[in-house]
Amino acid sequence: MSDVRVTVQRGQQAEERVVRAGTTAAELFDGERSVIAARVGGRQRDLAHPLAAGDVVEPITVDSPDGRAIVRHSCAHVVAQAVQDLFPKAKLGIGPPIQDGFYYDFDVERPFTPEDLKAVEKRAQEIIKSGQRFSRRVVTDDEARAELADEPYKIELIGLKSSAGDDAEASVEVGAGELTIYDNLDPKSGELCWKDLCRGPHVPTTRHIPAFAVQRSAAAYWRGSERNPQLQRIYGTAWESREALKEYQHRLAEAEKRDHRRLGAELDLFSFPTEIGPGLAVFHPKGGAIRTVMEDYSRRRHIEAGYEFVNTPHITKSDLYEISGHLDWFADGMYPPMQLDGGADYYLKPMNCPMHILIFRSRGRSYRELPLRLFEFGTVYRYEKSGVVHGLTRVRGLTQDDAHLFCAREQLPEELDSVLKFVLGLLRDYGLEDFYLELSTRPEGKAIGSDEEWAEATELLREAASKQDLELVMDEGGGAFYGPKISVQAKDAIGRTWQLSTIQVDFQLPQRFDMTYQAADGTRQRPFMIHRALFGTIERFFAILLEHYAGALPPWLAPVQxxxxxxxxxxxxxxxxxxxxxxxxxxxxxxxxxxxxxxxxxxxxxxxxxxxxxxxxxxxxxxxxxxxxxxxxxxxxxxxxxxxxxxxxxxxxxxxxx
RNA sequence: GCCGGCGUGGCGCAAUUGGUAGCGCACUCGACUUGUAAUCGAGCGGUUAGGGGUUCGAGUCCCCUCGCCGGCUCCA
Known part of the structure; x- marks a missing residue:
C-alpha cells in the first residue's frame, strides 16, 4: 500500500501528515475521544471516512456547534429506532438537529402519551448503551426505494431529491448528490438493528451520545404544510456531557421563571380575563405604570427627533383597506366586518398606515414639509388564529408605536439612516444592547410593485443598514407584500433573540392612495413612505423587557420604585x-x-x-x-x-x- | 385553523377502586410593636370552567362548548 499525504487543520494551524492509503479519519485522530467526526475538504464526514491524498482534514469535536448538531442528529436516529422498536407500525418522517436539540416526526396510529415518551427514552437509553455502530452505505435511488418500500415519507423524499435537487426540507435526509443509508449495526454480531435514509454524518457509535433527554411530543404537518397529514413529532435534546445537559435544563428552568405570563400574574401587572376574549389583555395599575413610563419616554424622544403626533380611530369603512390592498392579503387575519349605515362594511383597524396617509392627504402638501413624520400609539386589532395567541407576545388587540415618514426621493437615504440610529438609540435606553439587523426581501408570489421598485427599495435599506456597524443577515422572501424591511433583532439577558423594530420602504401605498406634494419647481411629486415600528407593539415589548429583566425592572421603569x-x-x-x-x-x-x-x-x-x-x-x-x-x-x-x-x-x- | 395535554376558592396544590371538596399563600378581623426574606389566633371564600349524559351516587367515567398550555401552520 502506498502512502498519502494529508493536512490536519486545527484552527489556524496546519500539520502535514503522511499516512497509509485508506487510513480513516478515525485513525488520524486516534485517542482523541472528543473527536466524533471530521471535515474533509470542507465537507462533514464520518470518522470512518477513508482519506485520500491531498485531503485537508479538520477534527469536529463533540462540544463544538457542528459536533453538537451531529450528536443530536445521531440521537434523533436512536429515538426513531426506539419508537419503531416500541411501535412497529410507526412510519418515519424527518429527524433533523435544531437549536439545542432535535426532533423526529412519525406517522403513528395514535399520538404519543407521556408514558410512551418515557418508554421511548428508556429504550433509546438501552440502544445508546448497546453501542451500535453507525455505518454509511451509498445506494442508488432504486435500491433506496426498494429497501424503504415500507416508509412512504422517505420514498417521497427520494422523489424530491431527484426532482428538486437540494430541497431545503429534505436536505438532512437526502442531501444533494448521492443517496446514503445509515445502518445501525450490533457491535458484536454486526447484525443490522435498524436503518434510515440519511445524509449524515453520524457519531461512530451510539455510545458517542454522551447525554440526552426526550422532551415532549407535538403534532407537525408533514413538510410544513397544513394541507399535508399531521405527524407526531418527538422533541429531544442531546449534549456533549451530562453537565452540559444539566446546564441546558437549568437554562430552560430559568427561562420559565422569567416567563412574562408568570411574572405578569406574580407582580400583578396584567391579565387576560376570559370574559373579554383570547388575546385581549387588561393592564392592572402596576402594569399600567410601566406602560405609561415606556410611552412617556418614547413620546419625549420622538418629539426631540422631529416627529408629530396624530390620533386615528379604531374602526373604518372597508374602502381604506381595499385601496391599501390589506383586504386582499389579510382578510383572514382581520375581524369580520360589521354592516352599518345601510350596507357599509366597517372593519376593526388592523394597520395604522392608511389612516396616516389620509392625514397627509387632508390638504395640499409642500416639499417644505418633508420629511413629514407622523407618530401614533395606534391600537389595532388582528384576528389571530386561535392556536397562536400567546401571552402578550401574540395578541389580538395591540398597540403599535407606529410612525410613517413621508419624504422626497433624495431624502430617503438620510432619513433611513437617521431613523435606524434613532431606533437603536432608543432601544439601548431601555437596556437592550446586543443587536443585529435583518434585511427581508421580496416575498415571491405575494407582492405588489415592479421588480425595479423592489430592487431600489431593497438597495436603499441595505445601504442604510450597512452604515450601522452591526451584523446584517439576509432574510430572502421575508418582506411585506408592499415592500422590503429591515428588522432589528435584539438579544436578551439569557441570549434569546427577539425581532423588535421594523423599518420598511414603501413605494406602493403612496401610489395606491395617489399621494402627492408640490415640489420646489412647482411640479406634483409622489412622496416616498417609510413604515416604522420601534417597540413593534407595546404589549410585546413590555413582555420582552419583563423577561429580559426577569421582572426586576430598572428603577425608572419599576412600577413601585x-x-x-x-x-x-x-x-x-x-x-x-x-x-x-x-x-x-x-x-x-x-x-x-x-x-x-x-x-x-x-x-x-x-x-x-x-x-x-x-x-x-x-x-x-x-x-x-x-x-x-x-x-x-x-x-x-x-x-x-x-x-x-x-x-x-x-x-x-x-x-x-x- | 390543526394535533395532543390540561381546567378544583384570587394564586399554588390535595382528594384511595366513582361515596358528597381539603391545605398553604393572599384577603378580613383580633392580639403582638419587633432593625433587614414569612408573629400568633380566628374568619371569609368553591353549583370542582360551562352544558349534557352514565350511575343509587360524578371533581373523578362519556359527549359537546369555552379557555389555557405545548407544537404545527400563520404573523400586514
Missing part, C-alpha cells in the same frame, strides 16, 4: 414624610403600613422586586436618616433623607439598572 418599611408602627408618619418628598419629585413610592412584621414587609417588597426599600426605626429617625435595602439584599444604613432622595432621583433619571 420605593417602599418605605417602618420598624414599628410609630415610624410610619416619619416614612410618610420621606415618601411625600419622593412623590413630589415624581417617584412612585409606597409606605407599607400593614400590621405585618417588618421582616415580612421586606419579604413582600423583595418578592415584588422593588428596587429600593427604605427602612426607618428609632436610630434613623433620631438622625434624620433612612436605611436602604437593595434588591440584592445589601443594605446601607443611616443615610440622611436628602441624600437618599437625591440618590434615588439620580438613578431614575439616568435610567440605569441597580
Amino acid at each position: 420605593v417602599v418605605g418599611i417602618p420598624i414599628t408602627d410609630e415610624h410610619v408618619p416619619y416614612l410618610a414624610d420621606v415618601a411625600a418628598k419622593l412623590r413630589e419629585r415624581g417617584i412612585r413610592v409606597e409606605v407599607d403600613s400593614s400590621d405585618d412584621r417588618m421582616q415580612k414587609k421586606i419579604r413582600t417588597a423583595q418578592k415584588q422586586k422593588v428596587p429600593f426599600m427604605l427602612l426607618a426605626g428609632d436610630e434613623d429617625v433620631s438622625k434624620g436618616a433612612v436605611s436602604f435595602r437593595f434588591r440584592d439584599g445589601t443594605q446601607r444604613n443611616g443615610v440622611p433623607v436628602d441624600e437618599a432622595v437625591a440618590e434615588i432621583l439620580d438613578v431614575v433619571e439616568r435610567r440605569v439598572q441597580v
Whole structure:
C-alpha cells in the first residue's frame, strides 16, 4: 500500500501528515475521544471516512456547534429506532438537529402519551448503551426505494431529491448528490438493528451520545404544510456531557421563571380575563405604570427627533383597506366586518398606515414639509388564529408605536439612516444592547410593485443598514407584500433573540392612495413612505423587557420604585414624610403600613422586586436618616433623607439598572 | 385553523377502586410593636370552567362548548 499525504487543520494551524492509503479519519485522530467526526475538504464526514491524498482534514469535536448538531442528529436516529422498536407500525418522517436539540416526526396510529415518551427514552437509553455502530452505505435511488418500500415519507423524499435537487426540507435526509443509508449495526454480531435514509454524518457509535433527554411530543404537518397529514413529532435534546445537559435544563428552568405570563400574574401587572376574549389583555395599575413610563419616554424622544403626533380611530369603512390592498392579503387575519349605515362594511383597524396617509392627504402638501413624520400609539386589532395567541407576545388587540415618514426621493437615504440610529438609540435606553439587523426581501408570489421598485427599495435599506456597524443577515422572501424591511433583532439577558423594530420602504401605498406634494419647481411629486415600528407593539415589548429583566425592572421603569418599611408602627408618619418628598419629585413610592412584621414587609417588597426599600426605626429617625435595602439584599444604613432622595432621583433619571 | 395535554376558592396544590371538596399563600378581623426574606389566633371564600349524559351516587367515567398550555401552520 502506498502512502498519502494529508493536512490536519486545527484552527489556524496546519500539520502535514503522511499516512497509509485508506487510513480513516478515525485513525488520524486516534485517542482523541472528543473527536466524533471530521471535515474533509470542507465537507462533514464520518470518522470512518477513508482519506485520500491531498485531503485537508479538520477534527469536529463533540462540544463544538457542528459536533453538537451531529450528536443530536445521531440521537434523533436512536429515538426513531426506539419508537419503531416500541411501535412497529410507526412510519418515519424527518429527524433533523435544531437549536439545542432535535426532533423526529412519525406517522403513528395514535399520538404519543407521556408514558410512551418515557418508554421511548428508556429504550433509546438501552440502544445508546448497546453501542451500535453507525455505518454509511451509498445506494442508488432504486435500491433506496426498494429497501424503504415500507416508509412512504422517505420514498417521497427520494422523489424530491431527484426532482428538486437540494430541497431545503429534505436536505438532512437526502442531501444533494448521492443517496446514503445509515445502518445501525450490533457491535458484536454486526447484525443490522435498524436503518434510515440519511445524509449524515453520524457519531461512530451510539455510545458517542454522551447525554440526552426526550422532551415532549407535538403534532407537525408533514413538510410544513397544513394541507399535508399531521405527524407526531418527538422533541429531544442531546449534549456533549451530562453537565452540559444539566446546564441546558437549568437554562430552560430559568427561562420559565422569567416567563412574562408568570411574572405578569406574580407582580400583578396584567391579565387576560376570559370574559373579554383570547388575546385581549387588561393592564392592572402596576402594569399600567410601566406602560405609561415606556410611552412617556418614547413620546419625549420622538418629539426631540422631529416627529408629530396624530390620533386615528379604531374602526373604518372597508374602502381604506381595499385601496391599501390589506383586504386582499389579510382578510383572514382581520375581524369580520360589521354592516352599518345601510350596507357599509366597517372593519376593526388592523394597520395604522392608511389612516396616516389620509392625514397627509387632508390638504395640499409642500416639499417644505418633508420629511413629514407622523407618530401614533395606534391600537389595532388582528384576528389571530386561535392556536397562536400567546401571552402578550401574540395578541389580538395591540398597540403599535407606529410612525410613517413621508419624504422626497433624495431624502430617503438620510432619513433611513437617521431613523435606524434613532431606533437603536432608543432601544439601548431601555437596556437592550446586543443587536443585529435583518434585511427581508421580496416575498415571491405575494407582492405588489415592479421588480425595479423592489430592487431600489431593497438597495436603499441595505445601504442604510450597512452604515450601522452591526451584523446584517439576509432574510430572502421575508418582506411585506408592499415592500422590503429591515428588522432589528435584539438579544436578551439569557441570549434569546427577539425581532423588535421594523423599518420598511414603501413605494406602493403612496401610489395606491395617489399621494402627492408640490415640489420646489412647482411640479406634483409622489412622496416616498417609510413604515416604522420601534417597540413593534407595546404589549410585546413590555413582555420582552419583563423577561429580559426577569421582572426586576430598572428603577425608572419599576412600577413601585420605593417602599418605605417602618420598624414599628410609630415610624410610619416619619416614612410618610420621606415618601411625600419622593412623590413630589415624581417617584412612585409606597409606605407599607400593614400590621405585618417588618421582616415580612421586606419579604413582600423583595418578592415584588422593588428596587429600593427604605427602612426607618428609632436610630434613623433620631438622625434624620433612612436605611436602604437593595434588591440584592445589601443594605446601607443611616443615610440622611436628602441624600437618599437625591440618590434615588439620580438613578431614575439616568435610567440605569441597580 | 390543526394535533395532543390540561381546567378544583384570587394564586399554588390535595382528594384511595366513582361515596358528597381539603391545605398553604393572599384577603378580613383580633392580639403582638419587633432593625433587614414569612408573629400568633380566628374568619371569609368553591353549583370542582360551562352544558349534557352514565350511575343509587360524578371533581373523578362519556359527549359537546369555552379557555389555557405545548407544537404545527400563520404573523400586514
